[in-house]
Amino acid sequence: MKVIANYLIGVVFGVGISISGMANPAKVLNFFDIAGTWDPSLIFVMGGALVTTFVGYKLVFGLKAPIFEDGFSLPTSRMIDAKLVGGSAVFGIGWGIAGFCPGGALPALGTGRWEVFAFVAALLCGIFLAKFIQSTTAGRSAAAP
Structure with a gap:
């Protein structure tokens, strides 16, 4: 059952990435091109993701434990360190250069x-x-030492 749930979650995610245009690097790069061919439509995608995540976290963390696991696996550190800032910077720079984020690139593999x-x-x-x-x-x- 866990495999089926993971598969369905992946399908919903992949379809959402495709419908939103996040699998199209030109659309993503146009979002970052504020002085040129700016396409603000991805703000709605990100806003929808934030609302969905907020509601999802409220529902899921209201449970005593996850459905398919014994407990929640959450980060324990709240420290903002060089690794976090550096990783975030590399992520953002890579997204801005390539037009893909890792989450959007994996479903886009299906485009060939x-x-x-x-x-x-x-x-x-x-x-x-x-x-x-x-x-x-x-x-x-x-x-x-």
Whole structure:
């Protein structure tokens, strides 16, 4: 049942990404081009996502536990550090340059366009590079006196 629920959630997400235009990098890049061909329609997509998330969190966190898990898996740190700010900056810069965010790029793989595959390949390389850097720096800080 958990697999079916995950599949259905993914389908709804992918359809939403497609309908909203978030799988079209030109639409996304036009949203960021305020001085040129600005397309403000993605504000409504983001606003709808915020409202849906707000309502969803209120409903879900009203439960004692998730339906398919023993407990909620939430971040415990509330600290704003260099990793958080740097990661957010890299995310935003990548989104502005490529026109894809990771969430929008995965459903866009279904379009078969080479640009999407190139973006996802670069995304995976970035993930592996970040993991490598984290493991290298964690090993060094653990060995420090």
